[in-house]
Amino acid sequence: METILEVKNLAKSFDEKEVHRDVSFSLARGETLGLLGHSGTGKSVLLRSLIGLEHIDRGQIIYRNRRIDDLTETELFPVRTKISYSFQSGALFDSVSVFENIAYPLFEHTKLSEAEVARKVRELLRIVNLEDAEDLMPSDLSGGMQKRVGLARSMALDPDILLYDEPTAGLDPMNIEKVVDLINRCRERGFSGILVTHDIPVARRVCDRLVIINEGQVHFDGSVAEFNSSDDDFVKTFLLNERAV
Numbered sequence: 001m002e003t004i005l006e007v008k009n010l011a012k013s014f015d016e017k018e019v020h021r022d023v024s025f026s027l028a029r030g031e032t033l034g035l036l037g038h039s040g041t042g043k044s045v046l047l048r049s050l051i052g053l054e055h056i057d058r059g060q061i062i063y064r065n066r067r068i069d070d071l072t073e074t075e076l077f078p079v080r081t082k083i084s085y086s087f088q089s090g091a092l093f094d095s096v097s098v099f100e101n102i103a104y105p106l107f108e109h110t111k112l113s114e115a116e117v118a119r120k121v122r123e124l125l126r127i128v129n130l131e132d133a134e135d136l137m138p139s140d141l142s143g144g145m146q147k148r149v150g151l152a153r154s155m156a157l158d159p160d161i162l163l164y165d166e167p168t169a170g171l172d173p174m175n176i177e178k179v180v181d182l183i184n185r186c187r188e189r190g191f192s193g194i195l196v197t198h199d200i201p202v203a204r205r206v207c208d209r210l211v212i213i214n215e216g217q218v219h220f221d222g223s224v225a226e227f228n229s230s231d232d233d234f235v236k237t238f239l240l241n242e243r244a245v
């Protein structure tokens with residue numbers, strides 16, 4: 001299978017604090033990878049590093065056979081349209097409508113006409129099952145709806161890779177189902193994805209493969225079946241502890 005993104009020997013510290021010592025993994029095209037690890041192990045730092053929101057100290061990030069960890073802000077601009085990060089909170093603009101939130105990257109990064117933008121926004125709203133919400137303001141939406149609008153916006157520029165940071169955290173079971181459905185639909189449409197989550201049942205349902213980070217390194221990298229039947233002590237304890245959360 002073609003590798004679309006590769007992380008090689010990544011190291012990252014903040015002052016004295018070493019977050020990642022030596023992290024390596026790769027993402028195949030069309031695959032959804034679950035990134036697991038206890039709180040504070042650097043999952044969000046890792047996702048942010050992938051799109052240059054954090055500068056790494058050592059190692060390489062390779063997207064489609066090209067290094068992207070050493071790019072300038074200007075050179076990162078097109079990369080960030082292809083590798084799209086949806087923030088933990090949804091991070092919507094509060095003062096404009098759902099429609100305008102999703103239209104924003106299209107007006108900013110493309111030359112589409114207003115009619116074309118409107119068509120695209122409605123298509124994205126259909127994908128996230130929010131076709132009736134375009135005129136609502138973010139404050140009118142539930143947390144789950146805000147996350148789905150955030151996901152719609154992150155898909156606006158037809159990215160190759162979607163990075164999801166805890167997309168089901170804090171949601172009720174019904175909204176978790178909607179986000180799970182949405183991620184699975186993205187997967188069926190051929191997007192590649194990296195999902196950071198604490199929710200192992202969710203990871204099992206949407207991921208092809210799981211990577212567990214511990215103490216700055218990849219402790220486990222394998223299929224969901226391999227994860228479930230692993231007899232590695234750390235993996236077994238991890239499973240028990242996370243299940244109790």
Ligand SMILES: Nc1ncnc2c1ncn2[C@@H]1O[C@H](COP(=O)(O)OP(=O)(O)O)[C@@H](O)[C@H]1O
Nearest residue numbers: 014017019037038039040041042043044045046
């Ligand atoms: N900008 C920053 N400055 C200093 N320390 C940071 C910064 N961002 C994250 N950290 C630290 O890096 C570690 C990993 O954070 P994070 O990636 O948010 O963990 P996770 O998402 O796995 O819960 C934490 O100890 C956090 O305090």
Ligand SMILES: [Mg+2]
Nearest residue numbers: 043044045165
């Ligand atoms: Mg985090």
